[in-house]
Amino acid sequence: MSHFTELKTKLKCYVTIKKAVEEMGYVFKEGVTHVRGYRGALTEALAVIDTKASIDIGVVKTQDGFALIADWEMLEVRAGIEQEVFVKQLNRTYARIKVKEEVEKYGYTVVEENEDEEQVVTVRLRRWQ
Numbered sequence: 001m002s003h004f005t006e007l008k009t010k011l012k013c014y015v016t017i018k019k020a021v022e023e024m025g026y027v028f029k030e031g032v033t034h035v036r037g038y039r040g041a042l043t044e045a046l047a048v049i050d051t052k053a054s055i056d057i058g059v060v061k062t063q064d065g066f067a068l069i070a071d072w073e074m075l076e077v078r079a080g081i082e083q084e085v086f087v088k089q090l091n092r093t094y095a096r097i098k099v100k101e102e103v104e105k106y107g108y109t110v111v112e113e114n115e116d117e118e119q120v121v122t123v124r125l126r127r128w129q
Contacts (some may be wrong), residue, residue, distance in 0.1 A: 004035070004043045004071055007087065011094055012065040014046075016101065020093040021049050037071035045069055053079035057086070096121060 013019050021028045027050040034042045035058035046066075051069025055078050058069040068090075072083040100110055103125055112124040 003073065004037055004041070004069055006060065006067050006069045007072075007083065008062065008064075008067050009091070011064065011089070011091075013098065014059075014066065016094055017059060017066060017090075018047070020090055021095050023093055024089060026050060035069060038074040040077050041071070043069060051075060051079045051081055053081075057081075060094060092119075092121075093111070096123075099123065 018030075020030045024092040028051055033044055033046070035045045035056045036042060036054060038055065043058065043088055045060050047059045049057040049068075051057060051077070055071055055073070056076045059069065060067050060069050068087070070083075075081050078082070094095040096113075100123075103110065103123075106127070108127045110123055111126045112122075114122045116122070117126040
């Protein structure tokens, strides 16, 4: 039996979500509105993240931004994708991309980006005047 769970996020920009998902190595399918669950169960979404398994992750629009919907339990069994790990990686990738987009609006260029063993990201910027 399939059990879809909607996971609320603080992600607000659809384009940045798409970039983050693709940078993570997944295919972001726009126009595909059916999210596959266990034993052929389907649910609706705005876009689908292809996990290369028989279970997908859907991106749905909410009042506050976007949420992810999936049969998370079966996704872990079939594709080895743990909800917590996936969401953490998506949030980090999204934040990094968003920071770069925002600083570029103000004329800065990212010249260096490092991540330490505690996963703290340091970004060095430069702006020519």
